[in-house]
Amino acid sequence: MPKLCLQRTFIDEEDEMPRLPRFRSCPDLVERTKWSEWRSQYQVLTLRERSEKIKDEQNVTIQVAEPGASEGSYGHPEVCRRPCILFVRGTCQKGAACGFCHGQHTQKPASLDKQQRDAMDKWPAERLLEVVLPCLQQKVEKIHLPAANDLLELVERELAIRSWGQPSIPKTPRRICYACGRMSLSALVGLIGSRITSGQFPKVLKKALKALREDIKELDLQIEEDKI
Structure with a gap:
């Protein structure tokens, strides 16, 4: 009488089924956990850097205008008018009568x-x-x-x-x-x-x-x- 051989079942404990390859769109659980932790730390760090940057910018008070400054430069950088594009290019001919700011703006408004x-x-x-x-x-x-x-x-x-x-x-x-x-x-x-x-x-x-x-x-x- 022929013998029956049971394999690939829950009874067969010696021979395990090989793991199927994991798709890239579905990473391992451990990798997903590490990624979520890194992302949360990065977001917190980014928010801290932004808050510190705002504090540094808010600590800047109004500066005393230089002699012969334009009319729009008084109160630089908080109360002055918009930066003069012609002054940045070096082509502003109005000088002190210009209604825009001739002060130095290190950052874009x-x-x-x-x-x-x-x-x-x-x-x-x-x-x-x-x-x-x-x-x-x-x-x-x-x-x-x-x-x-x-x-x-x-x-x-x-x-x-x-x-x-x-x-x-x-x-x-x-x-x-x-x-x-x-x-x-x-x-x-x-x-x-x-x-x-x-x-x-x-x-x-x-x-x-x-x-x-x-x-x-x-x-x-x-x-x-x-x-x-």
Whole structure:
């Protein structure tokens, strides 16, 4: 009588089935665990570096304008106007009468990308003010001028009026908060004025920024006279 040989079953313990090759799209569990740990550490490190970079940029106060500086350079780098492209190229002929900044900008001015701008266009005014207000507070603390405090109080008052009786504001994406934190004070004011166009608030806010620039200009001129 022939004997039966059972193989490749749960009874056969000696001969094990060879492991099938693993696809690249499905890595080993140990490798996936190591990858997830490395990715989490990298994300934390990146966030720390970004926060430290923001702190370093926020520690920069307004600088005294050099003799013969342009009209747009006063309050550099927080309250000045946009950098003069012609001055960077060496072709600006207006000199001190130029309305743009002739100061040295080591980094490209921070701005929002198209996706962030489209998202902010759908926001109500109170949400925009809620996001920009903490960034303005940090900038004003570094300036120490009454006109800067007046500008901050103007934004705080407008936010209190618009948010009265409104539902809670949803959480803002971190990328938008990070971009706003890197903007200068004048850029933040321009961001508010370009999206809140109703009522007298945009005009009053623009006048407050103009008054701040005039105060800084007067202080710089007094410093130049004292040196002479």
